[in-house]
Amino acid sequence: xxxxxxxxxxxxxxxxxxxxxxxxxxxxxxxxxxxxxxxxxxxxxxxxxxxxxxxxxxxxxxxxxxxxxxxxxxxxxxxxxxxxxxxxxxxxxxxxxxxxxxxxxxxxxxxxxxxxxxxxxxxxxxxxxxxxxxxxxxxxxxxxxxxxxxxxxxxxxxxxxxxxxxxxxxxxxxxxxxxxxxxxxxx
Amino acid sequence: xxxxxxxxxxxxxxxxxxxxxxxxxxxxxxxxxxxxxxxxxxxxxxxxxxxxxxxxxxxxxxxxxxxxxxxxxxxxxxxxxxxxxxxxxxxxxxxxxxxxxxxxxxxxxxxxxxxxxxxxxxxxxxxxxxxxxxxxxxxxxxxxxxxxxxxxxxxxxxxxxxxxxxxxxxxxxxxxxxxxxxxxxxxxxxxxxxxxxxxxxxxxxxxxxxxxxxxxxxxxxxxxxxxxxxxxxxxxxxxxxxxxxxxxxxxxxxxxxxxxxxxxxxxxxxxxxxx
Numbered sequence: 001x002x003x004x005x006x007x008x009x010x011x012x013x014x015x016x017x018x019x020x021x022x023x024x025x026x027x028x029x030x031x032x033x034x035x036x037x038x039x040x041x042x043x044x045x046x047x048x049x050x051x052x053x054x055x056x057x058x059x060x061x062x063x064x065x066x067x068x069x070x071x072x073x074x075x076x077x078x079x080x081x082x083x084x085x086x087x088x089x090x091x092x093x094x095x096x097x098x099x100x101x102x103x104x105x106x107x108x109x110x111x112x113x114x115x116x117x118x119x120x121x122x123x124x125x126x127x128x129x130x131x132x133x134x135x136x137x138x139x140x141x142x143x144x145x146x147x148x149x150x151x152x153x154x155x156x157x158x159x160x161x162x163x164x165x166x167x168x169x170x171x172x173x174x175x176x177x178x179x180x181x182x183x184x185x186x187x
Numbered sequence: 188x189x190x191x192x193x194x195x196x197x198x199x200x201x202x203x204x205x206x207x208x209x210x211x212x213x214x215x216x217x218x219x220x221x222x223x224x225x226x227x228x229x230x231x232x233x234x235x236x237x238x239x240x241x242x243x244x245x246x247x248x249x250x251x252x253x254x255x256x257x258x259x260x261x262x263x264x265x266x267x268x269x270x271x272x273x274x275x276x277x278x279x280x281x282x283x284x285x286x287x288x289x290x291x292x293x294x295x296x297x298x299x300x301x302x303x304x305x306x307x308x309x310x311x312x313x314x315x316x317x318x319x320x321x322x323x324x325x326x327x328x329x330x331x332x333x334x335x336x337x338x339x340x341x342x343x344x345x346x347x348x349x350x351x352x353x354x355x356x357x358x359x360x361x362x363x364x365x366x367x368x369x370x371x372x373x374x375x376x377x378x379x380x381x382x383x384x385x386x387x388x389x390x391x392x393x394x395x396x397x398x399x400x401x402x403x404x405x406x407x408x409x410x411x412x413x414x415x416x417x418x419x420x421x422x423x424x425x426x427x428x429x430x431x432x433x434x435x436x437x438x439x440x441x442x443x444x445x446x447x448x449x450x451x452x453x454x455x456x457x458x459x460x461x462x
Contacts, residue, residue, distance in 0.1 A: 010415050011407040013341045017348025018399050018406070024349065025356050026392070031381070034268065041388050048396055060342060064349050071321050072194060072353075077258065077313045080218070139222045140309060141458070143276040143302075146269050165389060172393065 008056065016060045019049040023065030023086075028073050037154040039161060046086070047121055047166025048173070050093030052104050058090030081139060085132035089158070092124020093117065093166070104170065107178030118167050122159045129154050195325045201432065202244045202323040207332025209433040210320050216440040217316045220447045221309060224456035227301075230308035237315025246322050258314050262307040269303055270295065277302035281460040301460055326350040331423035340421040348406070359398060363391050 026042035033039060045065075050058035066086040070078045095116070096102055102113040133151040136142045197203075202210070221233065241251075269276070277298030278284040285297040324332070330347035334340045364374065372387040373379050379387065410416075450456060 008341060010410045011403065013345050013416070014348060014403045014407040014410065016342075016345035018352060018403050020345065020349035021352045021356055022395070022399055025353055025360065029388070041385065041392070044392065045396070052400070060345060064346055068349055068353070071317070073257070077310055077317055078218075141225045141306065143269055143273040145273045145276070149272055165385070165392075169389070169393065169396070173396075 012053065012057060015049065015053045015057045016064065019045065019053070019057060019061030020064035020068060023049075023061055024068035024072070027065065027069040033153045033157060034150055037150045037157070039157040041161055041165055043089070043125070043158045043161040044165035044169055046090045047093050047117070047162050048169050050090055050121070051096060051102075051117055051170045052173075053094070054097035055091045055094030058092075058094035059087045060090075062086035062088075062090030079132075079136075081132040081135035082129070084135065085128040085130075088128030088131065089121070089125045092128070093121040093162070095120045095124075104173050105177060107174050107176075109174050114167065114171065117170065118163055121162045121166065125158045125162060126155050129158065194321050196246055196250060196322050198245055198323075200244050200323070202240070202319060204430070204432070205323075205436065206335075206427050206429055206433045207324045207328045208335040209332075209429070209436050210324060211332055211336055212437050213440050214316055214320050216444045218313065219444060221313055223447055223451045225305060225309070226456045226459040227305040227308050228459060229456060230305065230312040233312040234308060234315065237312060237319070241315040241319050244319055244323055246318075251318055251322065254318055255314070258311065262310055265310075266303040266307055269306070270299060274299055277460075280458045283460065298460055302458065305458065325425065327423075328425045328427070331426045334421070334423065335426070341416065344415075344421075352402070356395070356399070360391065360395055363394050367391055 023042050023045045026045055027040055029042065030038040030040050042065075046058055046062055049061050063083050063086060066083040067078055070083070096113055099113055099116070101108060101110050103109075129151060133147040136147055137144050217233075217237075221230070224230070274288075274290055274293045274295040275284070277300070278296045280302060281298045283298060286294045287297050287300070288295040327347055329350070330343040333343040333346060367387065367390055368374070372390055374384055374387055374391075378384065
């Protein structure tokens with residue numbers, strides 16, 4: 001029987017759920033820049049969960065977490081376009097997980113991995129929220145010029161959070177896990 | 188169970204009895220219909236129908252008040268923002284120009300005001316149905332209905348876990364933040380510069396993430412012990428049987444969807460300007 005791609009192990013299921021809860025909860029903390037967009041420290045959660053558990057967890061935590069924020073604190077509307085943006089961001093942040101030299105739980109990483117994480121996450125944020133802005137123009141009929149302002153504000157703010165909070169948190173976790181083991185791998 | 192029902196309000200109305208999957212289909216159809224059009228003459232009736240449905244669900248105003256206010260405040264800010272940045276956008280869409288105010292860098296046109304009202308009504312018409320859905324569907328039933336409309340059960344279960352653990356995490360967040368504040372770290376406005384506050388935020392986030400990672404281990408071990416994910420299908424304790432009203436509602440919403448698409452394809456429902 002062919003295995004479905006959604007047939008992940010229990011830990012992945014739980015990681016998606018907990019990641020979504022964290023992202024959804026922390027998304028309520030916003031430093032507003034322009035209406036509907038602001039500096040959201042919660043983006044760092046996507047960086048951490050993406051790096052720890054991979055692109056699938058990043059994608060689904062981003063999507064579910066965003067839906068939860070919208071349902072509970074978003075004024076009763078789910079902004080599907082921005083849900084997709086968060087999901088794509090989470091996906092991009094998880095790409096580095098595929099590299100065999102990168103494992104946060106074992107405290108292993110190379111400089112290249114960290115650079116990959118920083119770049120792929122930033123690109124995913126720009127692409128993801130870019131798609132959100134374009135979808136807003138087509139689905140909601142927002143004015144394109146206004147969407148560009150929101151896009152630039154959100155992209156710059158989110159990339160800053162990703163690089164400053166997210167990547168440094170991952171570095172912190174790496175260091176913490178490295179300290180826990182006195183063993184060295186000889187090759 | 189009380190923890191899981193963070194937003195859910197227990198009652199016995201038509202919408203509480205309806206199956207979650209049926210409500211999910213109504214919500215999806217409603218969203219698609221709203222996305223298709225750009226006409227205030229469609230959004231106002233939709234909004235009113237939504238409000239009537241919301242009233243019939245007998246939700247206490249006290250509980251939904253905050254969401255309604257958030258939506259209104261959002262619309263006001265969004266409208267002002269649109270008016271300030273693109274004061275002539277409405278003329279681009281409608282093809283006519285009626286200047287009402289000269290702003291210097293651009294002119295504010297009557298068409299833009301109508302456009303902003305249309306947009307606000309578009310958002311407002313989505314609100315009642317979403318509020319209705321989240322307040323009348325129990326989170327565990329939400330997971331089983333997601334599974335019923337075709338979402339893989341592991342994804343549906345992740346949804347349910349997220350809803351289940353938000354209150355726990357809120358409590359944990361409060362504990363850590365109290366502990367940090369007792370050590371003299373401020374998070375509020377005026378308790379430090381922006382960069383300081385961000386730094387203090389990290390000092391909450393790191394323990395919160397650490398404890399969440401431990402929590403993931405505990406929960407997934409507990410689930411593994413109970414054999415979660417052994418089979419490719421799963422049944423739900425909270426699944427309900429579809430009644431006649433569920434079928435009626437689904438058939439009606441599908442007819443509405445087809446009618447709306449047919450109407451849109453013929454070119455109706457684009458931006459409507461009365462003058």
